[in-house]
Amino acid sequence: MEPVVEFGRRVETHSGQPVNRCYQCRKCSGGCPLTFAMDILPHQLIRLVQLGLSEKALQSKTIWVCAACRTCVSRCPNGIDTAAVADALKQMAVESGTAVAENKVYAFHQSFLQSVRSNGRLHELGMIAGYKLKTKTYTQDLAMGLGMFRRGKLKLMAEKISRRDEIRQIFARSGEVKA
Numbered sequence: 211m212e213p214v215v216e217f218g219r220r221v222e223t224h225s226g227q228p229v230n231r232c233y234q235c236r237k238c239s240g241g242c243p244l245t246f247a248m249d250i251l252p253h254q255l256i257r258l259v260q261l262g263l264s265e266k267a268l269q270s271k272t273i274w275v276c277a278a279c280r281t282c283v284s285r286c287p288n289g290i291d292t293a294a295v296a297d298a299l300k301q302m303a304v305e306s307g308t309a310v311a312e313n314k315v316y317a318f319h320q321s322f323l324q325s326v327r328s329n330g331r332l333h334e335l336g337m338i339a340g341y342k343l344k345t346k347t348y349t350q351d352l353a354m355g356l357g358m359f360r361r362g363k364l365k366l367m368a369e370k371i372s373r374r375d376e377i378r379q380i381f382a383r384s385g386e387v388k389a
Contacts, residue, residue: 274312333368
């Protein structure tokens, strides 16, 4: 486990958020629409960072469940964007090889990025196929998917943008981990 101060600084650097300004008013947790699915409430996640409890923060389900709706930042008297902190913690968890608490959310994240990386934009059917392969939920939602395909909502072939090489360069510059 790394020193308390060092972990907090790394999170502040990755997220761009002043987590040490949080005085635990709980307004972020009070407004969050996804607390029912979280193991640690948003204000508690910030407190874990402040205390340097890196393992607990990086292994939390909360960082993967956060929808980044930014209700937390609109309610925070110090303007702390807890969603940005969760995003930074997700990235740090992946980089450190920490076990992912929400495998399906991570699989969706990987499939989405792979579709954009390959096509320059999202190809829904390809993303869904990648997600289903990663989660081994092959037949779940099959009836709905077939209905969407029949109505033309899911394209069989991906539409590609003209300058995909620029998208690949963006991914390369960001240091994005290959999905």
